[in-house]
Amino acid sequence: MKKDLMKILRGSLDSIGVSPMPDIEIEIPKAVSFGDLSPPVAMGLAKQLKKSHREIAGDIVNSIKDSNIFEKIDIAGPGFINFTFTREYLYSSLKSLLSGRKSFLREEVGNNRRVLVEFVSANPTGPLHIGHARGAAVGNALCNLLEESGFEVEREYYINDAGRQIKMLALSVYSRYQQLVGIEAGFPEDGYRGQYIDEEAAELYSQVKERYKGVPFQECEEEIGGWAYSRMMELIKKDIACFAVKDFSNWVSEKDLYEKGDVSRAIKELEDKGFIYGKDGAVWFRSTAFGDDKDRVVIKSDGEYTYFASDIAYHRNKLERGFDVIIDIWGADHHGYIPRIESVMKAFGYDISGFRVILVQMVNLLKDGSPLQMSKRAGNFVTLSEVVDLVGADNAKFIFLTRKSDSHLDFDIDLVTATSAENPVYYVQYANARINSIFANAEAAGIDTENMGDVGFQVLSNREELELIKKLLAYPMVLEGAAKAYEPHRITFYLQELVAMFHSYYHKYKVLTDDAGTGRARLALCGAIKIVLGDALGILGVTAPEKM
RNA sequence: GCGCCUGUAGCUCAGUUGGAUAGAGCAACUGCCUUCUAAGCAGUGGGCCAGGGGUUCGAAUCCCUUCAGGCGCGCCA
Structure with missing residues:
Protein backbone atom coordinates (compact mmCIF):
# COMPACT_ATOMS: atom_id res chain seq x y z
CA MET A 1 0.00 0.00 0.00
CA LYS A 2 2.67 2.44 1.06
CA LYS A 3 5.10 1.35 -1.63
CA ASP A 4 2.62 2.13 -4.38
CA LEU A 5 1.75 5.56 -3.04
CA MET A 6 5.40 6.35 -2.44
CA LYS A 7 6.26 5.61 -6.04
CA ILE A 8 3.48 7.85 -7.28
CA LEU A 9 4.44 10.69 -4.94
CA ARG A 10 8.06 10.58 -6.01
CA GLY A 11 7.01 10.80 -9.62
CA SER A 12 4.72 13.68 -8.81
CA LEU A 13 7.29 15.69 -6.89
CA ASP A 14 9.79 15.07 -9.65
CA SER A 15 7.41 16.34 -12.29
CA ILE A 16 6.70 19.57 -10.44
CA GLY A 17 10.40 20.12 -10.06
CA VAL A 18 11.05 19.44 -6.41
CA SER A 19 14.71 18.82 -5.88
CA PRO A 20 16.33 17.36 -3.93
CA MET A 21 13.75 14.71 -3.24
CA PRO A 22 12.62 15.08 0.38
CA ASP A 23 12.00 12.20 2.73
CA ILE A 24 8.36 11.51 2.30
CA GLU A 25 6.42 10.49 5.34
CA ILE A 26 3.18 8.72 4.91
CA GLU A 27 0.71 8.51 7.71
CA ILE A 28 -2.42 6.61 8.37
CA PRO A 29 -4.96 9.26 9.27
CA LYS A 30 -6.76 9.09 12.56
CA ALA A 31 -10.23 9.31 11.11
CA VAL A 32 -11.61 7.29 8.23
CA SER A 33 -13.06 10.44 6.74
CA PHE A 34 -9.49 11.53 6.04
CA GLY A 35 -8.92 8.78 3.54
CA ASP A 36 -6.61 5.80 3.74
CA LEU A 37 -3.19 7.35 3.59
CA SER A 38 -2.07 10.89 4.05
CA PRO A 39 1.37 12.38 3.55
CA PRO A 40 1.98 15.76 5.19
CA VAL A 41 4.47 16.43 2.43
CA ALA A 42 2.93 19.68 1.17
CA MET A 43 3.42 21.38 4.52
CA GLY A 44 7.02 20.37 4.64
CA LEU A 45 7.72 21.88 1.25
CA ALA A 46 6.12 25.25 1.90
CA LYS A 47 9.31 27.04 2.78
CA GLN A 48 11.33 25.54 -0.02
CA LEU A 49 8.76 26.32 -2.71
CA LYS A 50 7.56 29.59 -1.19
CA LYS A 51 3.96 28.69 -1.78
CA SER A 52 1.04 27.97 0.48
CA HIS A 53 0.39 24.48 1.73
CA ARG A 54 -2.79 24.07 -0.20
CA GLU A 55 -1.27 25.38 -3.40
CA ILE A 56 1.49 22.81 -3.24
CA ALA A 57 -0.97 20.11 -2.38
CA GLY A 58 -2.96 21.15 -5.44
CA ASP A 59 0.13 20.96 -7.65
CA ILE A 60 0.90 17.50 -6.39
CA VAL A 61 -2.62 16.27 -6.94
CA ASN A 62 -2.72 17.73 -10.45
CA SER A 63 0.51 16.07 -11.38
CA ILE A 64 -0.77 12.65 -10.46
CA LYS A 65 -2.19 11.47 -13.71
CA ASP A 66 -3.42 8.16 -14.94
CA SER A 67 -3.34 6.51 -11.56
CA ASN A 68 -6.26 4.17 -11.31
CA ILE A 69 -5.62 2.98 -7.80
CA PHE A 70 -7.29 5.93 -6.11
CA GLU A 71 -10.97 6.40 -5.76
CA LYS A 72 -10.40 9.97 -4.73
CA ILE A 73 -7.73 12.38 -3.64
CA ASP A 74 -8.81 15.20 -1.33
CA ILE A 75 -6.97 18.20 -0.05
CA ALA A 76 -8.00 18.90 3.50
CA GLY A 77 -7.19 20.93 6.54
CA PRO A 78 -3.91 22.82 6.41
CA GLY A 79 -2.75 20.93 3.34
CA PHE A 80 -3.14 17.24 3.88
CA ILE A 81 -3.57 15.19 0.77
CA ASN A 82 -5.90 12.38 1.58
CA PHE A 83 -5.72 9.39 -0.70
CA THR A 84 -8.51 6.89 -0.81
CA PHE A 85 -7.88 3.65 -2.65
CA THR A 86 -10.31 1.95 -4.98
CA ARG A 87 -11.84 -1.32 -3.94
CA GLU A 88 -10.19 -3.06 -6.85
CA TYR A 89 -6.83 -1.96 -5.52
CA LEU A 90 -7.68 -3.27 -2.05
CA TYR A 91 -8.82 -6.58 -3.44
CA SER A 92 -5.73 -7.12 -5.52
CA SER A 93 -3.57 -6.21 -2.54
CA LEU A 94 -5.46 -8.66 -0.38
CA LYS A 95 -4.86 -11.27 -3.02
CA SER A 96 -1.13 -10.54 -2.93
CA LEU A 97 -1.18 -10.89 0.85
CA LEU A 98 -2.90 -14.25 0.56
CA SER A 99 -0.30 -15.49 -1.87
CA GLY A 100 1.86 -16.06 1.20
CA ARG A 101 4.84 -14.17 -0.14
CA LYS A 102 6.58 -12.79 2.88
CA SER A 103 8.02 -9.91 0.91
CA PHE A 104 4.56 -8.44 0.63
CA LEU A 105 4.50 -7.97 4.40
CA ARG A 106 7.89 -6.31 4.57
CA GLU A 107 9.34 -2.92 3.97
CA GLU A 108 13.07 -2.95 3.43
CA VAL A 109 14.75 -1.20 6.31
CA GLY A 110 17.96 -3.07 6.92
CA ASN A 111 19.37 -3.46 3.42
CA ASN A 112 21.55 -6.28 4.70
CA ARG A 113 23.22 -4.02 7.22
CA ARG A 114 24.80 -6.00 10.00
CA VAL A 115 23.54 -5.37 13.49
CA LEU A 116 24.74 -6.67 16.83
CA VAL A 117 22.27 -6.80 19.68
CA GLU A 118 23.61 -7.54 23.13
CA PHE A 119 21.02 -8.31 25.75
CA VAL A 120 20.30 -10.06 29.05
CA SER A 121 24.02 -10.48 29.89
CA ALA A 122 23.17 -11.33 33.48
CA ASN A 123 26.02 -12.17 35.82
CA PRO A 124 26.54 -15.93 36.10
CA THR A 125 25.89 -15.93 39.81
CA GLY A 126 22.29 -17.00 39.94
CA PRO A 127 19.12 -17.67 38.02
CA LEU A 128 17.55 -15.02 35.84
CA HIS A 129 14.94 -12.86 37.48
CA ILE A 130 12.00 -10.92 36.18
CA GLY A 131 14.08 -7.92 35.17
CA HIS A 132 16.17 -10.12 32.91
CA ALA A 133 12.95 -11.55 31.55
CA ARG A 134 11.90 -8.14 30.37
CA GLY A 135 15.26 -7.60 28.73
CA ALA A 136 15.02 -11.01 27.11
CA ALA A 137 11.52 -10.35 25.77
CA VAL A 138 12.46 -6.97 24.34
CA GLY A 139 15.79 -8.14 22.94
CA ASN A 140 14.34 -11.22 21.37
CA ALA A 141 11.47 -9.35 19.75
CA LEU A 142 13.77 -6.60 18.54
CA CYS A 143 16.16 -9.10 16.98
CA ASN A 144 13.31 -10.90 15.25
CA LEU A 145 11.94 -7.60 14.02
CA LEU A 146 15.27 -6.42 12.63
CA GLU A 147 15.93 -9.79 11.04
CA GLU A 148 12.58 -9.64 9.31
CA SER A 149 13.26 -6.09 8.20
CA GLY A 150 16.33 -6.98 6.25
CA PHE A 151 19.11 -6.73 8.80
CA GLU A 152 21.68 -9.40 9.44
CA VAL A 153 21.38 -9.85 13.16
CA GLU A 154 23.68 -11.33 15.74
CA ARG A 155 22.34 -11.92 19.22
CA GLU A 156 24.94 -11.70 21.89
CA TYR A 157 25.21 -12.44 25.59
CA TYR A 158 28.16 -11.02 27.50
CA ILE A 159 29.26 -13.13 30.45
CA ASN A 160 30.89 -11.34 33.35
CA ASP A 161 32.92 -14.33 34.39
CA ALA A 162 36.12 -12.56 35.39
CA GLY A 163 35.33 -10.39 38.33
CA PHE A 243 11.23 -18.42 28.13
CA ALA A 244 11.28 -19.51 24.49
CA VAL A 245 13.79 -16.95 23.38
CA LYS A 246 15.72 -17.73 20.23
CA ASP A 247 19.24 -18.95 20.88
CA PHE A 248 22.02 -16.43 21.18
CA SER A 249 24.48 -16.38 18.31
CA ASN A 250 27.42 -15.55 20.55
CA TRP A 251 28.34 -15.97 24.18
CA VAL A 252 31.21 -13.60 24.82
CA SER A 253 33.30 -14.23 27.89
CA GLU A 254 34.91 -11.41 29.80
CA LYS A 255 37.57 -13.81 31.00
CA ASP A 256 38.43 -14.60 27.39
CA LEU A 257 38.99 -10.94 26.68
CA TYR A 258 41.59 -10.87 29.43
CA GLU A 259 43.21 -14.11 28.40
CA LYS A 260 43.47 -13.15 24.75
CA GLY A 261 45.10 -9.88 25.79
CA ASP A 262 42.25 -7.79 24.39
CA VAL A 263 42.00 -5.73 27.54
CA SER A 264 45.62 -4.68 27.69
CA ARG A 265 45.66 -4.15 23.93
CA ALA A 266 42.59 -1.90 23.99
CA ILE A 267 44.03 0.23 26.75
CA LYS A 268 47.37 0.40 24.99
CA GLU A 269 45.58 1.67 21.92
CA LEU A 270 43.85 4.39 23.89
CA GLU A 271 47.19 5.25 25.43
CA ASP A 272 48.75 5.61 21.98
CA LYS A 273 45.95 7.96 21.08
CA GLY A 274 46.74 10.03 24.15
CA PHE A 275 43.60 9.39 26.17
CA ILE A 276 45.26 7.55 29.04
CA TYR A 277 47.12 9.11 31.94
CA GLY A 278 48.33 8.21 35.40
CA LYS A 279 47.18 9.92 38.57
CA ASP A 280 47.27 8.95 42.25
CA GLY A 281 48.85 5.65 41.37
CA ALA A 282 46.00 4.65 39.09
CA VAL A 283 45.54 4.67 35.33
CA TRP A 284 42.75 6.84 33.96
CA PHE A 285 40.83 7.17 30.72
CA ARG A 286 40.17 10.75 29.71
CA SER A 287 36.48 10.32 28.97
CA THR A 288 35.85 14.00 29.68
CA ALA A 289 37.41 14.66 26.28
CA PHE A 290 34.24 13.14 24.82
CA GLY A 291 31.58 14.63 27.02
CA ASP A 292 31.60 12.42 30.10
CA ASP A 293 31.42 14.34 33.37
CA LYS A 294 34.53 12.80 34.88
CA ASP A 295 37.51 10.72 33.86
CA ARG A 296 37.37 7.03 34.67
CA VAL A 297 39.84 4.67 36.26
CA VAL A 298 40.82 1.66 34.18
CA ILE A 299 43.61 0.25 36.35
CA LYS A 300 43.39 0.68 40.09
CA SER A 301 46.40 1.63 42.19
CA ASP A 302 46.63 -1.99 43.31
CA GLY A 303 47.25 -2.97 39.70
CA GLU A 304 43.86 -4.60 39.12
CA TYR A 305 41.77 -3.72 36.11
CA THR A 306 38.38 -2.19 36.78
CA TYR A 307 35.19 -3.58 35.32
CA PHE A 308 35.25 -0.64 32.95
CA ALA A 309 38.56 -1.83 31.49
CA SER A 310 37.07 -5.03 30.17
CA ASP A 311 34.08 -3.10 28.89
CA ILE A 312 36.44 -0.96 26.89
CA ALA A 313 37.93 -4.10 25.40
CA TYR A 314 34.52 -5.57 24.79
CA HIS A 315 33.27 -2.55 22.90
CA ARG A 316 36.55 -2.35 21.01
CA ASN A 317 35.87 -5.93 20.05
CA LYS A 318 32.35 -5.09 18.92
CA LEU A 319 33.67 -2.29 16.74
CA GLU A 320 36.34 -4.51 15.23
CA ARG A 321 33.77 -6.96 14.03
CA GLY A 322 32.49 -4.39 11.60
CA PHE A 323 28.81 -4.03 12.43
CA ASP A 324 26.79 -1.22 10.93
CA VAL A 325 24.62 -0.95 14.00
CA ILE A 326 25.52 -1.86 17.57
CA ILE A 327 22.72 -2.08 20.10
CA ASP A 328 23.22 -2.62 23.82
CA ILE A 329 20.15 -3.42 25.86
CA TRP A 330 20.75 -2.54 29.50
CA GLY A 331 18.81 -2.30 32.69
CA ALA A 332 17.90 1.33 33.25
CA ASP A 333 19.95 1.46 36.43
CA HIS A 334 23.05 1.43 34.24
CA HIS A 335 22.05 4.55 32.33
CA GLY A 336 24.86 6.54 33.92
CA TYR A 337 27.22 4.28 32.04
CA ILE A 338 26.20 5.49 28.59
CA PRO A 339 28.46 8.58 28.36
CA ARG A 340 31.58 6.64 29.23
CA ILE A 341 30.91 3.85 26.74
CA GLU A 342 30.13 6.41 24.07
CA SER A 343 33.37 8.13 25.00
CA VAL A 344 35.22 4.88 24.46
CA MET A 345 33.74 4.46 21.02
CA LYS A 346 34.55 8.01 20.04
CA ALA A 347 38.08 7.57 21.35
CA PHE A 348 38.51 4.61 19.05
CA GLY A 349 37.55 6.91 16.23
CA TYR A 350 34.05 5.64 15.55
CA ASP A 351 31.01 7.65 14.73
CA ILE A 352 28.51 6.74 17.41
CA SER A 353 25.48 7.31 15.22
CA GLY A 354 25.42 3.56 14.68
CA PHE A 355 25.50 2.89 18.40
CA ARG A 356 22.40 2.76 20.49
CA VAL A 357 21.71 1.86 24.08
CA ILE A 358 18.19 0.74 24.78
CA LEU A 359 17.29 1.04 28.41
CA VAL A 360 14.87 -1.41 29.86
CA GLN A 361 13.29 -0.05 32.97
CA MET A 362 13.16 -2.08 36.12
CA VAL A 363 10.17 -4.26 36.68
CA ASN A 364 8.32 -3.37 39.79
CA LEU A 365 7.23 -6.72 41.06
CA LEU A 366 4.08 -6.60 43.11
CA LYS A 367 2.19 -9.12 45.12
CA ASP A 368 -1.26 -8.23 46.33
CA GLY A 369 -0.61 -4.70 45.20
CA SER A 370 2.40 -4.17 47.43
CA PRO A 371 5.98 -4.12 46.19
CA LEU A 372 8.15 -7.18 46.51
CA GLN A 373 11.68 -6.08 47.18
CA MET A 374 14.15 -8.06 45.19
CA SER A 375 17.76 -8.61 45.97
CA LYS A 376 20.00 -11.32 44.68
CA ARG A 377 22.13 -11.04 47.77
CA ALA A 378 19.20 -11.41 50.12
CA GLY A 379 17.88 -14.11 47.88
CA ASN A 380 14.21 -13.19 48.00
CA PHE A 381 13.82 -12.48 44.33
CA VAL A 382 11.35 -14.05 41.96
CA THR A 383 13.04 -15.95 39.21
CA LEU A 384 12.17 -15.95 35.58
CA SER A 385 11.28 -19.60 35.67
CA GLU A 386 8.90 -19.03 38.58
CA VAL A 387 7.18 -16.30 36.61
CA VAL A 388 6.93 -18.55 33.58
CA ASP A 389 5.42 -21.28 35.75
CA LEU A 390 2.90 -18.86 37.21
CA VAL A 391 1.76 -16.87 34.22
CA GLY A 392 3.24 -18.54 31.17
CA ALA A 393 5.92 -17.35 28.79
CA ASP A 394 3.51 -15.90 26.22
CA ASN A 395 1.66 -13.96 28.87
CA ALA A 396 4.81 -12.52 30.42
CA LYS A 397 6.37 -11.63 27.08
CA PHE A 398 3.24 -9.94 25.85
CA ILE A 399 2.98 -7.84 29.00
CA PHE A 400 6.60 -6.76 28.65
CA LEU A 401 5.93 -5.82 25.06
CA THR A 402 2.81 -3.79 25.74
CA ARG A 403 4.82 -0.81 26.89
CA LYS A 404 7.85 0.93 25.63
CA SER A 405 10.96 -0.41 27.20
CA ASP A 406 11.97 2.70 29.11
CA SER A 407 8.79 3.10 31.06
CA HIS A 408 8.41 1.59 34.49
CA LEU A 409 6.36 -1.52 34.66
CA ASP A 410 4.23 -2.77 37.50
CA PHE A 411 4.01 -6.51 37.31
CA ASP A 412 1.51 -7.69 39.86
CA ILE A 413 1.81 -11.44 40.09
CA ASP A 414 -1.61 -11.89 41.62
CA LEU A 415 -3.28 -9.61 39.15
CA VAL A 416 -1.66 -11.23 36.14
CA THR A 417 -2.46 -14.72 37.31
CA ALA A 418 -5.90 -14.07 38.75
CA THR A 419 -7.26 -12.21 35.79
CA SER A 420 -5.24 -14.02 33.23
CA ALA A 421 -8.35 -14.51 31.14
CA GLU A 422 -8.49 -10.77 30.63
CA ASN A 423 -4.90 -10.49 29.65
CA PRO A 424 -4.44 -8.92 26.23
CA VAL A 425 -2.36 -11.82 24.99
CA TYR A 426 -5.39 -14.11 25.16
CA TYR A 427 -7.45 -11.57 23.35
CA VAL A 428 -5.03 -11.70 20.44
CA GLN A 429 -4.45 -15.41 20.51
CA TYR A 430 -8.16 -16.05 20.77
CA ALA A 431 -8.69 -14.45 17.41
CA ASN A 432 -6.24 -16.86 15.87
CA ALA A 433 -7.96 -19.81 17.47
CA ARG A 434 -11.32 -18.53 16.34
CA ILE A 435 -10.23 -18.20 12.76
CA ASN A 436 -8.77 -21.64 12.90
CA SER A 437 -12.05 -22.95 14.17
CA ILE A 438 -13.93 -21.29 11.32
CA PHE A 439 -11.62 -22.96 8.86
CA ALA A 440 -12.18 -26.31 10.54
CA ASN A 441 -15.93 -25.83 10.25
CA ALA A 442 -15.59 -24.83 6.62
CA GLU A 443 -13.63 -27.93 5.83
CA ALA A 444 -16.14 -30.09 7.67
CA ALA A 445 -18.84 -28.55 5.51
CA GLY A 446 -16.92 -29.43 2.39
CA ILE A 447 -16.00 -25.87 1.51
CA ASP A 448 -12.84 -25.41 -0.50
CA THR A 449 -10.36 -23.69 1.78
CA GLU A 450 -7.52 -23.78 -0.68
CA ASN A 451 -6.82 -21.35 -3.52
CA MET A 452 -8.02 -18.40 -1.54
CA GLY A 453 -6.54 -16.05 -4.09
CA ASP A 454 -9.19 -17.00 -6.60
CA VAL A 455 -12.30 -16.09 -4.67
CA GLY A 456 -14.56 -13.26 -5.76
CA PHE A 457 -13.41 -10.51 -3.45
CA GLN A 458 -16.05 -8.06 -4.67
CA VAL A 459 -18.53 -9.35 -2.12
CA LEU A 460 -16.28 -7.98 0.61
CA SER A 461 -18.01 -4.67 0.42
CA ASN A 462 -19.31 -3.61 3.80
CA ARG A 463 -17.54 -0.99 5.89
CA GLU A 464 -16.05 -3.48 8.36
CA GLU A 465 -14.57 -5.63 5.63
CA LEU A 466 -12.98 -2.76 3.79
CA GLU A 467 -11.53 -1.38 6.99
CA LEU A 468 -10.16 -4.77 7.94
CA ILE A 469 -8.45 -5.06 4.58
CA LYS A 470 -6.91 -1.63 4.99
CA LYS A 471 -5.75 -2.51 8.49
CA LEU A 472 -4.05 -5.60 7.13
CA LEU A 473 -2.39 -3.61 4.39
CA ALA A 474 -1.05 -1.19 6.98
CA TYR A 475 0.85 -3.96 8.72
CA PRO A 476 4.09 -3.52 6.73
CA MET A 477 4.12 0.16 7.70
CA VAL A 478 3.84 -0.75 11.37
CA LEU A 479 6.76 -3.13 11.08
CA GLU A 480 8.79 -0.51 9.28
CA GLY A 481 8.14 2.12 11.92
CA ALA A 482 8.89 -0.33 14.72
CA ALA A 483 12.14 -1.43 13.09
CA LYS A 484 13.34 2.11 12.42
CA ALA A 485 12.61 3.16 15.99
CA TYR A 486 13.79 -0.14 17.53
CA GLU A 487 10.41 -0.35 19.23
CA PRO A 488 8.85 -3.79 19.01
CA HIS A 489 6.00 -2.75 21.30
CA ARG A 490 4.30 -1.00 18.40
CA ILE A 491 3.50 -4.40 16.94
CA THR A 492 1.68 -5.38 20.11
CA PHE A 493 -0.61 -2.39 19.89
CA TYR A 494 -1.28 -2.94 16.23
CA LEU A 495 -2.27 -6.52 16.98
CA GLN A 496 -4.75 -5.47 19.61
CA GLU A 497 -6.35 -3.04 17.20
CA LEU A 498 -6.52 -5.53 14.37
CA VAL A 499 -7.97 -8.22 16.58
CA ALA A 500 -10.55 -5.88 18.06
CA MET A 501 -11.78 -5.20 14.54
CA PHE A 502 -11.90 -8.89 13.81
CA HIS A 503 -13.85 -9.85 16.96
CA SER A 504 -16.34 -7.14 16.26
CA TYR A 505 -16.71 -8.21 12.65
CA TYR A 506 -17.11 -11.81 13.71
CA HIS A 507 -20.07 -10.94 15.89
CA LYS A 508 -21.77 -8.79 13.35
CA TYR A 509 -21.38 -11.02 10.30
CA LYS A 510 -21.35 -14.72 9.82
CA VAL A 511 -18.38 -15.90 7.83
CA LEU A 512 -19.86 -19.17 6.65
CA THR A 513 -23.14 -18.01 5.19
CA ASP A 514 -25.53 -19.83 2.94
CA ASP A 515 -24.09 -17.98 0.02
CA ALA A 516 -21.03 -19.93 -1.06
CA GLY A 517 -19.30 -17.01 -2.76
CA THR A 518 -19.67 -14.74 0.25
CA GLY A 519 -18.52 -17.52 2.54
CA ARG A 520 -15.35 -18.15 0.63
CA ALA A 521 -14.54 -14.45 0.31
CA ARG A 522 -14.97 -13.95 4.04
CA LEU A 523 -12.93 -17.05 4.66
CA ALA A 524 -10.20 -15.52 2.54
CA LEU A 525 -10.33 -12.37 4.64
CA CYS A 526 -10.00 -14.47 7.79
CA GLY A 527 -7.12 -16.31 6.19
CA ALA A 528 -5.37 -13.03 5.56
CA ILE A 529 -5.89 -11.97 9.16
CA LYS A 530 -4.43 -15.26 10.28
CA ILE A 531 -1.37 -14.73 8.11
CA VAL A 532 -0.71 -11.33 9.68
CA LEU A 533 -1.44 -12.59 13.20
CA GLY A 534 0.96 -15.46 12.81
CA ASP A 535 3.61 -13.25 11.32
CA ALA A 536 3.38 -10.59 14.01
CA LEU A 537 3.14 -12.98 16.94
CA GLY A 538 6.13 -14.82 15.54
CA ILE A 539 8.15 -11.64 15.61
CA LEU A 540 7.11 -10.97 19.18
CA GLY A 541 8.11 -14.49 20.12
CA VAL A 542 4.58 -15.35 21.18
CA THR A 543 2.79 -18.49 20.03
CA ALA A 544 -0.34 -18.48 17.92
CA PRO A 545 -2.37 -21.39 19.28
CA GLU A 546 -4.75 -23.19 16.93
CA LYS A 547 -7.14 -23.98 19.73
CA MET A 548 -7.97 -22.41 23.06
C1' G B 1 24.13 19.46 44.45
C1' C B 2 24.76 17.47 39.14
C1' G B 3 22.95 14.09 35.23
C1' C B 4 19.31 10.68 32.94
C1' C B 5 14.22 8.73 32.73
C1' U B 6 9.08 9.40 33.84
C1' G B 7 4.50 12.61 34.62
C1' U B 8 -1.77 11.69 29.43
C1' A B 9 -9.13 9.05 32.05
C1' G B 10 -10.07 6.27 38.96
C1' C B 11 -5.77 2.29 37.68
C1' U B 12 -2.06 0.34 33.88
C1' C B 13 -0.38 2.42 29.55
C1' A B 14 -0.40 3.95 23.86
C1' G B 15 -0.09 8.27 20.94
C1' U B 16 2.55 6.82 13.66
C1' U B 17 9.63 10.86 15.52
C1' G B 18 5.84 18.24 14.91
C1' G B 19 -0.03 16.94 12.03
C1' A B 20 -6.44 17.11 11.53
C1' U B 21 -11.74 16.41 16.83
C1' A B 22 -6.94 12.94 22.64
C1' G B 23 -6.76 6.76 22.31
C1' A B 24 -6.93 1.53 24.28
C1' G B 25 -7.27 -2.08 28.19
C1' C B 26 -8.72 -2.75 33.15
C1' A B 27 -12.20 -1.01 36.95
C1' A B 28 -17.74 1.02 37.21
C1' C B 29 -22.70 0.83 35.08
C1' U B 30 -26.49 -1.27 31.02
C1' G B 31 -27.50 -5.02 27.54
C1' C B 32 -26.11 -9.76 24.29
C1' C B 33 -24.92 -17.20 24.34
C1' U B 34 -31.28 -22.60 20.50
C1' U B 35 -26.63 -19.28 14.79
C1' C B 36 -18.93 -20.32 12.75
C1' U B 37 -15.21 -20.59 20.32
C1' A B 38 -18.83 -15.46 25.64
C1' A B 39 -10.80 -15.90 26.73
C1' G B 40 -16.09 -12.59 22.84
C1' C B 41 -19.58 -8.37 21.30
C1' A B 42 -22.70 -3.65 21.70
C1' G B 43 -23.34 0.71 24.69
C1' U B 44 -22.65 4.67 28.91
C1' G B 45 -19.74 7.72 31.97
C1' G B 46 -14.78 9.42 32.65
C1' G B 47 -9.24 14.62 30.37
C1' C B 48 -6.36 21.96 32.48
C1' C B 49 -1.91 15.75 28.27
C1' A B 50 1.75 17.87 36.10
C1' G B 51 2.02 23.88 36.17
C1' G B 52 3.95 28.24 33.54
C1' G B 53 6.52 30.56 29.44
C1' G B 54 8.46 30.15 24.42
C1' U B 55 9.58 28.18 19.08
C1' U B 56 5.60 27.98 14.09
C1' C B 57 1.07 27.31 9.53
C1' G B 58 0.31 23.49 13.72
C1' A B 59 2.82 21.21 20.27
C1' A B 60 0.86 15.71 24.51
C1' U B 61 5.38 15.62 21.19
C1' C B 62 10.78 20.47 20.40
C1' C B 63 13.38 24.56 23.88
C1' C B 64 13.45 27.12 28.86
C1' U B 65 11.58 26.97 33.84
C1' U B 66 8.97 25.20 38.32
C1' C B 67 6.89 21.00 40.81
C1' A B 68 6.40 15.52 41.83
C1' G B 69 8.33 10.40 41.47
C1' G B 70 12.27 6.82 39.99
C1' C B 71 17.35 5.89 38.96
C1' G B 72 22.49 7.08 38.61
C1' C B 73 26.65 9.98 40.19
C1' G B 74 33.27 4.56 43.54
C1' C B 75 40.49 3.21 42.42
C1' C B 76 32.48 -1.71 43.26
C1' A B 77 30.92 -5.30 39.78
Missing part, protein backbone atom coordinates in the same frame (compact mmCIF):
# COMPACT_ATOMS: atom_id res chain seq x y z
CA ARG A 164 34.91 -10.60 42.02
CA GLN A 165 31.43 -11.99 41.70
CA ILE A 166 32.70 -15.39 40.59
CA LYS A 167 34.89 -15.54 43.64
CA MET A 168 31.92 -14.59 45.74
CA LEU A 169 29.83 -17.27 44.10
CA ALA A 170 32.51 -19.83 44.90
CA LEU A 171 32.79 -18.63 48.47
CA SER A 172 29.03 -18.71 48.96
CA VAL A 173 28.77 -22.28 47.74
CA TYR A 174 31.89 -23.22 49.70
CA SER A 175 30.41 -21.88 52.95
CA ARG A 176 27.11 -23.68 52.51
CA TYR A 177 28.95 -26.86 51.62
CA GLN A 178 31.06 -26.71 54.75
CA GLN A 179 27.96 -26.10 56.85
CA LEU A 180 26.39 -29.11 55.16
CA VAL A 181 29.24 -31.37 56.14
CA GLY A 182 29.10 -30.09 59.67
CA ILE A 183 31.83 -27.50 59.73
CA GLU A 184 31.06 -24.06 61.09
CA ALA A 185 32.01 -21.77 58.22
CA GLY A 186 31.11 -18.11 58.33
CA PHE A 187 29.01 -16.92 55.45
CA PRO A 188 30.56 -14.03 53.49
CA GLU A 189 29.09 -10.62 54.27
CA ASP A 190 28.14 -9.88 50.66
CA GLY A 191 27.71 -13.47 49.54
CA TYR A 192 24.68 -14.74 47.65
CA ARG A 193 22.04 -15.89 50.07
CA GLY A 194 19.53 -17.33 47.68
CA GLN A 195 18.12 -20.76 48.22
CA TYR A 196 19.70 -21.88 44.96
CA ILE A 197 23.10 -21.62 46.65
CA ASP A 198 21.98 -24.17 49.22
CA GLU A 199 20.83 -26.39 46.40
CA GLU A 200 24.16 -26.05 44.64
CA ALA A 201 25.99 -26.90 47.83
CA ALA A 202 23.83 -29.98 48.22
CA GLU A 203 24.47 -30.95 44.62
CA LEU A 204 28.18 -30.42 45.12
CA TYR A 205 28.07 -32.68 48.15
CA SER A 206 26.23 -35.41 46.28
CA GLN A 207 28.90 -35.27 43.58
CA VAL A 208 32.09 -35.05 45.64
CA LYS A 209 30.90 -36.14 49.08
CA GLU A 210 33.42 -34.93 51.64
CA ARG A 211 36.33 -34.19 49.30
CA TYR A 212 36.41 -30.50 50.26
CA LYS A 213 35.46 -31.00 53.90
CA GLY A 214 37.60 -28.65 55.94
CA VAL A 215 39.78 -27.78 52.95
CA PRO A 216 40.79 -24.11 53.08
CA PHE A 217 38.97 -21.98 50.55
CA GLN A 218 42.17 -20.94 48.79
CA GLU A 219 42.89 -24.55 47.91
CA CYS A 220 39.58 -25.37 46.30
CA GLU A 221 38.41 -21.93 45.16
CA GLU A 222 39.24 -22.56 41.54
CA GLU A 223 37.60 -25.97 41.39
CA ILE A 224 34.44 -24.95 43.18
CA GLY A 225 34.30 -21.63 41.35
CA GLY A 226 34.62 -23.32 37.97
CA TRP A 227 32.07 -25.92 38.89
CA ALA A 228 29.55 -23.40 40.25
CA TYR A 229 30.08 -21.11 37.30
CA SER A 230 29.29 -23.78 34.76
CA ARG A 231 26.27 -24.84 36.81
CA MET A 232 25.03 -21.23 36.74
CA MET A 233 25.51 -20.97 33.01
CA GLU A 234 23.50 -24.15 32.54
CA LEU A 235 20.83 -22.68 34.76
CA ILE A 236 20.76 -19.45 32.80
CA LYS A 237 20.60 -21.22 29.46
CA LYS A 238 17.77 -23.34 30.76
CA ASP A 239 15.92 -20.23 31.92
CA ILE A 240 16.36 -18.63 28.53
CA ALA A 241 15.13 -21.75 26.83
CA CYS A 242 12.06 -21.98 29.06
